[in-house]
Amino acid sequence: xxxxxIIPCLDVREGKVTKGVEFKNxxxxxxxxxxxxxxxxxxxxxxxFYDITASSDAxxxxxxxxxxxxxxxFIPYSVGGGLRTLEDMRNVLLAGAEKVSVNSSAVLNxxxxxxxxxxxxxxxxxxxxxxxxxxxxxxxxxxYEIFINxxxxxxxxxxxxxxxxxxxxxxxxxxxxSIDCDGxxxxxxxxxxxxxxxxxxxxxxxxxxGGTPDHLHRIFTEGEADAAIVASMIHYGAYTIRDIKHYLQxxxxxVRKTD
Amino acid sequence: MISIIDYEGGNxxxxxxxxxxxxxxxxxxxxxxxxxxxxxIIFPGVGAAGASMDVLRKTGLDQIVRDQVIERxxxxxxxxxxxxxxxxxxxxxxxxxxGFLKGKVRRFPDHGPNGPIKIPQIGWNQLHQVREHPLYExxxxxxxxxxxxxxxxxxxxxxxxxxxxxxxxRFTCAVAKxxxxxxxxxxxxxxxxxxxxxxxxxxNENWT
Numbered sequence: 001x002x003x004x005x006i007i008p009c010l011d012v013r014e015g016k017v018t019k020g021v022e023f024k025n026x027x028x029x030x031x032x033x034x035x036x037x038x039x040x041x042x043x044x045x046x047x048x049f050y051d052i053t054a055s056s057d058a059x060x061x062x063x064x065x066x067x068x069x070x071x072x073x074f075i076p077y078s079v080g081g082g083l084r085t086l087e088d089m090r091n092v093l094l095a096g097a098e099k100v101s102v103n104s105s106a107v108l109n110x111x112x113x114x115x116x117x118x119x120x121x122x123x124x125x126x127x128x129x130x131x132x133x134x135x136x137x138x139x140x141x142x143x144y145e146i147f148i149n150x151x152x153x154x155x156x157x158x159x160x161x162x163x164x165x166x167x168x169x170x171x172x173x174x175x176x177x178s179i180d181c182d183g184x185x186x187x188x189x190x191x192x193x194x195x196x197x198x199x200x201x202x203x204x205x206x207x208x209x210g211g212t213p214d215h216l217h218r219i220f221t222e223g224e225a226d227a228a229i230v231a232s233m234i235h236y237g238a239y240t241i242r243d244i245k246h247y248l249q250x251x252x253x254x255v256r257k258t259d
Numbered sequence: 260m261i262s263i264i265d266y267e268g269g270n271x272x273x274x275x276x277x278x279x280x281x282x283x284x285x286x287x288x289x290x291x292x293x294x295x296x297x298x299x300i301i302f303p304g305v306g307a308a309g310a311s312m313d314v315l316r317k318t319g320l321d322q323i324v325r326d327q328v329i330e331r332x333x334x335x336x337x338x339x340x341x342x343x344x345x346x347x348x349x350x351x352x353x354x355x356x357x358g359f360l361k362g363k364v365r366r367f368p369d370h371g372p373n374g375p376i377k378i379p380q381i382g383w384n385q386l387h388q389v390r391e392h393p394l395y396e397x398x399x400x401x402x403x404x405x406x407x408x409x410x411x412x413x414x415x416x417x418x419x420x421x422x423x424x425x426x427x428x429r430f431t432c433a434v435a436k437x438x439x440x441x442x443x444x445x446x447x448x449x450x451x452x453x454x455x456x457x458x459x460x461x462x463n464e465n466w467t
Contacts, residue, residue, distance in 0.1 A: 256403040
């Protein structure tokens with residue numbers, strides 16, 4: 001059977017992995033290619049690079065990161081952040097990425113999902129989204145609302161409806177990032193993830209809030225996620241991917257075995 | 260030198276980088292001479308059966324590859340869409356394929372014994388080795404390998420199947436016949452285990 005995937009996420013700004021709280025106080029954590037390689041060797045099932053470079057002038061730096069990664073990492077990896085056109089997607093895929101992810105750009109122009117799926121195949125197109133709990137309303141009946149621009153702008157768009165629409169347009173996977181849980185390390189949003197997983201027929205990747213191996217256990221079992229993004233809990237050395245997998249395996253979650 | 264056939268699918272550079280990383284020379288090509296002079300051929304790719312076959316016919320690569328693989332018996336490795344178009348027909352695009360192996364390619368059923376299944380299959384699943392083959396030298400059985408597929412191969416001769424995987428049903432994920440070996444999973448994205456199999460193909464002197 002398919003294993004549950006553990007996917008380290010590296011936020012890259014101007015060629016360096018950074019981690020900040022609410023986009024402030026960013027600190028450099030290291031070279032993205034070196035970090036990706038370390039996680040690859042430690043048993044990561046996939047890697048996500050998220051380009052948070054503000055200026056489009058620096059876009060070439062990300063392409064260089066992607067291309068250097070391809071020389072030493074032999075698992076799938078995806079790139080997101082600032083991809084707006086088919087050309088943007090093509091450049092990243094040609095540099096060696098397996099998948100591209102779109103977020104704000106897809107909310108503003110949903111057709112980019114369909115165009116990307118037609119050009120490169122659905123398996124290449126990951127629809128990523130930032131979701132925040134709000135009081136249920138006519139526009140947002142589920143009480144889960146889509147935000148864009150790094151969580152700063154509410155769109156009055158229902159997250160569950162957006163997930164279904166993304167699937168119809170041809171997205172191959174969904175990344176559901178909970179703004180409420182992100183960076184707090186108190187666990188993923190189990191209810192949100194489960195609701196999405198039951199609404200669509202494509203893989204769902206939970207994001208935001210992973211702080212302990214038990215949080216991953218909960219999101220894979222109660223949350224019905226196919227994969228989970230990990231960041232802070234491994235970047236600062238609190239856990240290794242090996243630790244997490246060992247814990248999950250002991251508790252009966254099927255994960256990929258590594259040598 | 261290993262020739263990597265360019266039939267305009269994705270993923271060619273990933274395969275080349277993996278082969279280079281293992282210390283072998285490889286060239287991505289559509290050129291008859293390069294293919295004829297190479298010691299081995301890799302037939303990789305991500306794409307749809309119909310479009311892949313169109314490119315192969317348009318470029319004449321179908322005949323070049325047939326000549327090298329079927330007549331000359333050159334060691335040949337097909338990956339992902341590559342394994343599917345080795346068969347006679349694919350349900351994807353109702354495509355007539357190369358027919359190097361007898362059988363068909365089918366879409367995964369929407370439901371398995373345990374409820375609905377997600378299509379495409381994306382992720383790591385177990386490769387069960389059901390026959391010995393040089394591809395598997397130093398590879399544990401089972402091993403986890405990386406898949407991205409909506410369709411699977413159904414060989415007419417079960418004897419060609421060397422690997423199986425469960426996804427809604429038990430399907431053939433690796434085949435071998437004489438100089439031909441092919442995998443549905445991505446050797447170039449399956450971590451150290453995938454690299455080991457790729458290396459087994461690249462270096463093995465007694466391939467068939």
